[in-house]
Amino acid sequence: MNMNAKLINEGLKFGAVGGLLFLLINYGAWGMGSTNTFVSVISISSFIPYMIAMLIIVGFSLRKANNNILTFQQALKFAFVAYIIAAIIEAVGNYVLYNFLDHDLTAKVFEISRNKALKILQQVGATDQQIDETMKKMDADTKQTTLKNVILGLGLALVWGFCKALLISLVIRKEEKFGDA
Numbered sequence: 001m002n003m004n005a006k007l008i009n010e011g012l013k014f015g016a017v018g019g020l021l022f023l024l025i026n027y028g029a030w031g032m033g034s035t036n037t038f039v040s041v042i043s044i045s046s047f048i049p050y051m052i053a054m055l056i057i058v059g060f061s062l063r064k065a066n067n068n069i070l071t072f073q074q075a076l077k078f079a080f081v082a083y084i085i086a087a088i089i090e091a092v093g094n095y096v097l098y099n100f101l102d103h104d105l106t107a108k109v110f111e112i113s114r115n116k117a118l119k120i121l122q123q124v125g126a127t128d129q130q131i132d133e134t135m136k137k138m139d140a141d142t143k144q145t146t147l148k149n150v151i152l153g154l155g156l157a158l159v160w161g162f163c164k165a166l167l168i169s170l171v172i173r174k175e176e177k178f179g180d181a
Helices: 003-031 035-045 050-065 072-101 105-123 128-140 147-172
Strands: none
Touching (some): 003 035, 003 050, 035 105, 072 147
């Protein structure tokens, strides 16, 4: 198997692993039964860089298997393919959860988020007018997870994933040196 095919295959494989790990966390938190727990777990897990760590470790392994050479282009191909697959799995998983398994989940999560936003605004000393404007904007948003919202979220995840893939590629790449003979 040539290196490009191996990079794509590894990106597909570890993108699927990352996406399934996300689903495990997401559905596990939802399965605990409490929307407050669900919101807390999802919020906390979004800051855990498990995907970044996994892709860096696998990227170093790929580089080692390629005579310790991995160009920036190759590294980016591997990392971004992984993020594409993970984002698609996450989008489909969220759509299924919010639209088929728990129709009321979006509204419940919204209410918790609205209350947290209100508390934060009060703690930072926002004026009553600022609080009212913010709450009106939040209330105007839809309380459903539509296919449009999921696709927009997927697009945002892909842009963010590309940025992370660029940074990962800078870490795992190692170019061939031509001046050392």
